[in-house]
Amino acid sequence: MPVPPVRRPRPGHQVTLLQGTAEYFPALVAAMDAAVSDIQFETYIFDCTGSGAEVAHALMRAAGRGVRVHLVVDGVGTGQLPPEWQQGLVQAGVRMQVYSPLGPLGLLLPRRWRRLHRKLCVVDGRVLFCGGINVLDDFHDPHHGRLEAPRLDFAVQVQGSLVAQASDAMEQLWWRLKAGQDARQRRLALALADWRAARSAKFKARHAERAGRGMRAVFLLRDNVRHRSRIERAYRRAIARARHEVIIANAYFIPGAKLRRALKHAAGRGVRVQLLLQGRYEYFMQYHAARPVYGALLAAGVEIHEYAPSFLHAKVAVIDADGARPWATVGSSNLDPLSLLLAREANVVVKDRVFARELRARLVHAMEHAGRRVEPGLYARRPWRMRLLDRIAFGCMRAALWVTGNRY
CATH class of the missing domain: 3.30.870.10 (Endonuclease Chain A)
Structure with missing residues (x-):
């Protein structure tokens, strides 16, 4: 039986392979520290133990200098952040959403089995990070403690036209989650205005970028x-x-x-x-x-x-x-x-x-x-x-x- 076609790859990209948090976190933090307008970040696990704290601090530094920072974490993978980290992120200005919190029945409801498992970050609409690496120190496991050797995992750093596709997907999820929260708090008009301003700024940033030859x-x-x-x-x-x-x-x-x-x-x-x-x-x-x-x-x-x-x-x-x-x-x-x-x-x-x-x-x-x-x-x-x-x-x-x- 023939396999249905998938979207064709586009040229003009620069893609860098990153292995483990030893390569991924420094590249991610450097991009966040250079951010001037916005950071979109999604992850299944957000754990501030060990080197994971470097990513959390980078998000807080960016928010503190006026960068719009949107952080989405999964309700199962991350659960409840320690109070000191949650307060630090909120006080710095990081806007955070939890995808599908479990509620009192937890995973007994099959609809809760649908999780946010992707690990994505887009900085200023110009660079994308995508892969399997959570915000989790490679020598630490929440269930098994200290590891003798690092996890084997990979991510990529990407520049090119597909960054906009990733950014749009993340933006749509953010505002879907935000709309549900704002509907309960009767703030839809304010949320819509915020969305329009954010999209206008992002469009201008993308319009100024020019794609060159590449992968x-x-x-x-x-x-x-x-x-x-x-x-x-x-x-x-x-x-x-x-x-x-x-x-x-x-x-x-x-x-x-x-x-x-x-x-x-x-x-x-x-x-x-x-x-x-x-x-x-x-x-x-x-x-x-x-x-x-x-x-x-x-x-x-x-x-x-x-x-x-x-x-x-x-x-x-x-x-x-x-x-x-x-x-x-x-x-x-x-x-x-x-x-x-x-x-x-x-x-x-x-x-x-x-x-x-x-x-x-x-x-x-x-x-x-x-x-x-x-x-x-x-x-x-x-x-x-x-x-x-x-x-x-x-x-x-x-x-x-x-x-x-x-x-x-």
């Missing part, structure tokens, strides 16, 4: 209205066109039937398919529900490596980096039902040989120096208790999808 890139959203399957379609289309190599690094890998078939078909026609997946136990559902998928992929010739030193949080892929049509993506979307069917996600796709080669080199290094290859024989002989837990988790995942009315 071809496209911004992909996943939501529950117009873009329900755009990111998955982009993956399937790229895999279907692969001729030499597919490398995917994904934290929570539970692909649906169509994506599994695409990977198996690629391996069957001689493409080398390598997966770098989560090797450490983080969450019961995601860890165990992924394992039943391994068998069919291994039997088809797909190589699976599990990342061992720390938690793998990457959501990236590179295809045919040295071929005629190199393809790479960096973003927030896992290849699991939550990301592909429910959550708001954002990925950047780059069609550039230099960028693809750089991402490939980092993934190959991680597989060779920090990955454990899953051998088909050992996988087939894993203990019955492990197989039972895997089946239970996989069954729970399918049941949860049935409750939401989604097919995967």
Whole structure:
């Protein structure tokens, strides 16, 4: 069955790959410190422990000098900020919204399973940051404490026309959340005036910018209205066109039937398919529900490596980096039902040989120096208790999808 087309990449972009908070936070803070008009920021987790405080302070510095700062955090990933940080942000002038607060029934309501999982920042309408990295120190985990090695994760810094697309998407979400709050407080007229002033300033800033030569890139959203399957379609289309190599690094890998078939078909026609997946136990559902998928992929010739030193949080892929049509993506979307069917996600796709080669080199290094290859024989002989837990988790995942009315 043919894969539906996706939006074509546009030329004229500059895209820089950033690995981990050691590269991401300094670039992000530098852009925020140079901001003159506005900062739009969305993240699933906003944790001020360790180096996460650097981002919070940069937002407060920007707001303090008159920059319009909009911060949106997820109601599950972030929860309640410590009072001292919440007060500091508000007093500095940071305007903050919480996406889908849980309420008294929490996640018992299926509609609360739709989360804001994308990690985006646009500064002055001229530079975009997009990826899988939260505001969370790479050596700190809220559930597991201090980590011996940093998470493996990536983001990109982008300049070019797709920055405006990301900014518009973030602006729409902000004012949707704001309108709900203002309607309850009867301040819609004031909110509309604020919106018009902000959009006018942003239009002027964009109109002054000129795009030059550069990389071809496209911004992909996943939501529950117009873009329900755009990111998955982009993956399937790229895999279907692969001729030499597919490398995917994904934290929570539970692909649906169509994506599994695409990977198996690629391996069957001689493409080398390598997966770098989560090797450490983080969450019961995601860890165990992924394992039943391994068998069919291994039997088809797909190589699976599990990342061992720390938690793998990457959501990236590179295809045919040295071929005629190199393809790479960096973003927030896992290849699991939550990301592909429910959550708001954002990925950047780059069609550039230099960028693809750089991402490939980092993934190959991680597989060779920090990955454990899953051998088909050992996988087939894993203990019955492990197989039972895997089946239970996989069954729970399918049941949860049935409750939401989604097919995967």
